[in-house]
Each structure stands twice: as structure tokens, then as C-alpha cells.
Amino acid sequence: MIGIVVSRADSASAHIGEQLLDLGDWTETNDDERPDADGGGTFYECEGFELREFDDLHIYLEDPTAAFSTDPDFVAIVSRHAGDTGPLLTAHFTGNFGPADYGGESGRFARACPNAQRAVVAALREHAPEAYEVGIEATHHGPTEMTIPSMFVELGSDDPQWEDPDGARAVAKAVLDIAGVEPDADRQLVGFGGGHYAPRFERVLTETDWCVGHIGADWQLKAMGDPDENRDVLCRAFEASATDIALVDGDRDDLAAVLDDMGYRVVSETWVRETAGVELERVRDLEAALTSVENGLRFGAHVSAPDYDIVSLPDGLLGEAQGIDLDRSLDVVHASTVAFQTTEGGTRAVGRAAVTEGGYDRLVTELCDVLREKYDSVTRADGRVLAEVTAFDPAAAHELGVPEGPKFGMLASGQAVEIDGARIMPADVSREERVSFKL
Structure with a gap:
């Protein structure tokens, strides 16, 4: 089962929730044991999903998974995305490589669901309205203390999109499309470096069979500080991504050396692409x-x-x-x-x-x-390959008075020429070449 978290404090989240309820065959159920503000009261169930609504902004929820009637396989938190990116549908994981300025705890991470992210990004691409781009983001903000895998699925990036029913419906369709998807894949990695919108890691996600867990963008790594002094933070990022493989974007030899010393495999994008499959x-x-x-x-x-x-x-x-x-x-x-x-x-x-x-x-x-x-003849015997060819011999042509130029070319292509009334045949200016290759 996949849990869906809707925040009433986020208009985009609320609109996505409305579209989810309109699209699915939901059953209303009442939870009297939890306050309505904390995911209790009326909640909704349909095959493969359970949807809970919360009053607080989702980045400040400590662990909304406790509200669900059974432990979900993972949680999709539907949300707005804010930025200067224009119409954008995006997904990302939560955590803080550095200080927790926007929810969660410093240096801690929620458990990622890399395979589910791959699936939802593919579904977002399928359903995105014409004006919208689709991408992934680096890890940022809370919550960080969730007990099961989770990801944010977002509608952005400003008021017109947050109020756009087509954008909200696209996010809702994408979430419903990932019913039954497992949170993890056989191959996943942690990303380090690059910009917030992580184009290199998006390429990995969409062009190979590798999935990407937590991503520490340049700004997050700067906030974290010296890698050698933050080994515990790096270790948590790998644990929360269920992998021991890292792809580092950019010149970060100090980070790569620390990761290698910690026992993690640091790979290149070439390695990721070549090992696909x-x-x-x-x-x-x-x-x-x-x-x-x-x-x-x-x-x-x-x-x-x-x-x-x-x-x-x-x-x-x-x-x-x-x-x-x-x-x-x-x-x-x-x-x-x-x-x-x-x-x-x-x-x-x-x-x-x-x-x-x-x-x-x-x-x-x-x-x-x-x-x-x-070559005219290629034979194999006695541990060797012998190649033979009859080739034009410029030196022999010179000896017969053939000037360099068009007549050289004619002889080389197998045509006879006349020089001072004498007919010169290609065989007159040819030599046998033999090359032997040891096996």
C-alpha cells in the first residue's frame, strides 16, 4: 500500500488531493483515535492507496506515517514547488546535509524510495500538460525522521500553477500510476555535487537502469562543511538510500577520497552507463x-x-x-x-x-x-593470419616516366596509360604486399 499525505496548509497540495479523490474509487473511513489535524478524522482508501490530510505544512511534520492504518510500502507527499523555474512537475527526497533551516533535523535524512521516484518521474512526463517541464531535485528540507521510505511529488512553481487544475491533475494521475511499485531497485546510488535541479542525476534516472537516492547538491555540501569532519552525515545519506555506491558530479577529490576511505564505491557517469543491464x-x-x-x-x-x-x-x-x-x-x-x-x-x-x-x-x-x-587474400594457418594485396608502386611508375598526377591515379585504379607513345599497364607498376599477424 502507498500512503499519500496532503497538507491543508499548502493550496497546491490540497488541489492535488482533490484531483486524487476525483480520479480514484475511494472509500471514506473515519479514524476517531487521531485528531483531524494530525491525519485522523475522515481519511480515504482505494486499491493500493490510503490518503490522509494534515493541517500542518508537510515539511514540518515529524512522521506522518504513524497516522496510516497499516504501514505503507512508501509515502508520496504531494506538495507545491516554489522557485523561478516556471511550470514544473518534480520529485525529490527529504533531508539535510547541513543545518535544518526548513524542517527535519540537521545532518539527517528520511529513507528514500529511488525506484518509486523513477516510476513517478516517468508518469509525470506522461501526464504533464504541454507547458510543464519535469525533473528531479536535490535532497532538501524536512521531514527527516520518517520510519518508512518517502518522497515529495510537487506542482510548481508559483501561484498560477498551484491553482492550475490541469497541473494538479497531472500530479494526481502520476501518483495513482505507481500503484504496486516497489520502493527500491536492485541498483541505486547516492549523488553528490551539481545544481539543485540535478540534470546529471536526472539523466542517470531516465537513460539508464540505475536509480538515484539522496542527492547532495553543491549548496547542501557547502552547508555541510568538511567531508572528513562529517562522515556520520555521509554515512546516513548512504543508509537512507540503501546503497554503497556514489556518483560525484564535478571536481570533488576531497569528498571522493573520504568516501573511498569509508569503503564506498565512487563511480563515474561512464561506469553507470556501461554497467546498465x-x-x-x-x-x-x-x-x-x-x-x-x-x-x-x-x-x-x-x-x-x-x-x-x-x-x-x-x-x-x-x-x-x-x-x-x-x-x-x-x-x-x-x-x-x-x-x-x-x-x-x-x-x-x-x-x-x-x-x-x-x-x-x-x-x-x-x-x-x-x-x-x-586485402585481396586473407588466410589463416599455423597460428598466423596472412594478408596479401597487389598495390600500386609509385617508385616503379617514376622509373617508367609516369608523372605524378592524374595518370598516377589511373594506374592506381587499374587503368592503363600512355607515356611518350608507350602503353603502361597497371601490372607494370604494381608490387605484392604481404602482412603477417601472429595470433
């Missing part, structure tokens, strides 16, 4: 066997294969193939391996690879096909 245990194993993603590890088409061997790539053959057709050669390596080492920002394969049984032979066979774009 790959079991994390397999990522760890392949990084240990080959190299880290940051140092060029890339995953192949057989990354989920149960067994593999580590082999050296045929670098000479591979280098020649990549010189002929880089994109095709990389596709060949990807299609033939579990994982492989790269250089130049992941654009060239080199070094070692993990392959399944028969994978190395398939790789060599496909690379030979790439060489046939350039």
Missing part, C-alpha cells in the same frame, strides 16, 4: 579480472554467459582491422566477447578480453572478414 557481481568479477570501467573495460554481447576465459586479443590483427573499419571492428569485438579492454575513451579495443568457448576463433574469423575490405 549488467549484473553487479559480474561487473565486479570482470573488473577484477581485466580492468576497471573507468580504465577502459567494456562489456560484450555475451556478458551474461556463465563461464568465460581470459585471453589476449590479437592486437596486430585487431589494430589493422580497426585501421580499415573502426566501427565494424568494435562491433566484431563486442559480438564475440564477454568483456574487453579498450583505450582512447573506449573507442579502440586492445589488450585482453573475456571470451566464451569458441569466442576467440569467432573473433579472428570476423576480423579476417574486415581485412578483406583492403
Whole structure:
């Protein structure tokens, strides 16, 4: 069950609550054990949801989850968003990396629900009226002491939007769309750095299979102070996000060093993108066997294969193939391996690879096909690949008096030319080239 918190002190929250009640098939129930101001009195239930209303502004509620008849899987707190951003629908988690200027406790965090946030952001995008943007925000304000996962889902960013029934209805639809969604996913991370509206972390959320928990924006980290002196705060952010992985935005070597010393994994956006869809245990194993993603590890088409061997790539053959057709050669390596080492920002394969049984032979066979774009003959025997081609020989053409220019080009393309009445055939100015690649 998902709990929904509506604040009567927030006009946008109240309007979203009205739209929720209009959209759902709700049953009214009365709670005589709690004051109406604290979520008691009349409350509403429908399949998968329970909605409670409170008099106080939600950022100052200590733990509204105590009002619900059963413990929700997580709580969606519908709210206004205030800012200079224009029409905006947004979601975020609550907590304070620094002082608690707007509710909650300093240096503490409510438990995040990263998978639910991903789902509600996707639903907000689906239902947003034409004028509205959709995004996520960094962690800020209270409450921080909630006993179950929670998130704010907001309508912004000023009076016209707070009174807009279409905007309120879009938020209501998005919340109702996440019925049955689990609060957590298999892979989630904590974000550090960047602006309040967190574009890097929004990209991670929308373009990969990673979910994002608490985000400490630049202004929050500045308010927190020296990372080394606030290890307890950092630890709580990871605990409240149910992860030990951090993505740091910007140049924060001091923070990264502290997180590493605390035992957390600090990763790059490249690491996040490259590991999407790959079991994390397999990522760890392949990084240990080959190299880290940051140092060029890339995953192949057989990354989920149960067994593999580590082999050296045929670098000479591979280098020649990549010189002929880089994109095709990389596709060949990807299609033939579990994982492989790269250089130049992941654009060239080199070094070692993990392959399944028969994978190395398939790789060599496909690379030979790439060489046939350039060579007349490509054969494989005795642990080598031999490539042969008949090529235009400029020196031989000079000896026969052919001037550089168009006639050079004609001979090189296989056409005969005449020089001082003498007919010169392409075979007269050709030489055999042979290249051997050890496997």
C-alpha cells in the first residue's frame, strides 16, 4: 500500500488531493483515535492507496506515517514547488546535509524510495500538460525522521500553477500510476555535487537502469562543511538510500577520497552507463579480472554467459582491422566477447578480453572478414593470419616516366596509360604486399 499525505496548509497540495479523490474509487473511513489535524478524522482508501490530510505544512511534520492504518510500502507527499523555474512537475527526497533551516533535523535524512521516484518521474512526463517541464531535485528540507521510505511529488512553481487544475491533475494521475511499485531497485546510488535541479542525476534516472537516492547538491555540501569532519552525515545519506555506491558530479577529490576511505564505491557517469543491464557481481568479477570501467573495460554481447576465459586479443590483427573499419571492428569485438579492454575513451579495443568457448576463433574469423575490405587474400594457418594485396608502386611508375598526377591515379585504379607513345599497364607498376599477424 502507498500512503499519500496532503497538507491543508499548502493550496497546491490540497488541489492535488482533490484531483486524487476525483480520479480514484475511494472509500471514506473515519479514524476517531487521531485528531483531524494530525491525519485522523475522515481519511480515504482505494486499491493500493490510503490518503490522509494534515493541517500542518508537510515539511514540518515529524512522521506522518504513524497516522496510516497499516504501514505503507512508501509515502508520496504531494506538495507545491516554489522557485523561478516556471511550470514544473518534480520529485525529490527529504533531508539535510547541513543545518535544518526548513524542517527535519540537521545532518539527517528520511529513507528514500529511488525506484518509486523513477516510476513517478516517468508518469509525470506522461501526464504533464504541454507547458510543464519535469525533473528531479536535490535532497532538501524536512521531514527527516520518517520510519518508512518517502518522497515529495510537487506542482510548481508559483501561484498560477498551484491553482492550475490541469497541473494538479497531472500530479494526481502520476501518483495513482505507481500503484504496486516497489520502493527500491536492485541498483541505486547516492549523488553528490551539481545544481539543485540535478540534470546529471536526472539523466542517470531516465537513460539508464540505475536509480538515484539522496542527492547532495553543491549548496547542501557547502552547508555541510568538511567531508572528513562529517562522515556520520555521509554515512546516513548512504543508509537512507540503501546503497554503497556514489556518483560525484564535478571536481570533488576531497569528498571522493573520504568516501573511498569509508569503503564506498565512487563511480563515474561512464561506469553507470556501461554497467546498465549488467549484473553487479559480474561487473565486479570482470573488473577484477581485466580492468576497471573507468580504465577502459567494456562489456560484450555475451556478458551474461556463465563461464568465460581470459585471453589476449590479437592486437596486430585487431589494430589493422580497426585501421580499415573502426566501427565494424568494435562491433566484431563486442559480438564475440564477454568483456574487453579498450583505450582512447573506449573507442579502440586492445589488450585482453573475456571470451566464451569458441569466442576467440569467432573473433579472428570476423576480423579476417574486415581485412578483406583492403586485402585481396586473407588466410589463416599455423597460428598466423596472412594478408596479401597487389598495390600500386609509385617508385616503379617514376622509373617508367609516369608523372605524378592524374595518370598516377589511373594506374592506381587499374587503368592503363600512355607515356611518350608507350602503353603502361597497371601490372607494370604494381608490387605484392604481404602482412603477417601472429595470433
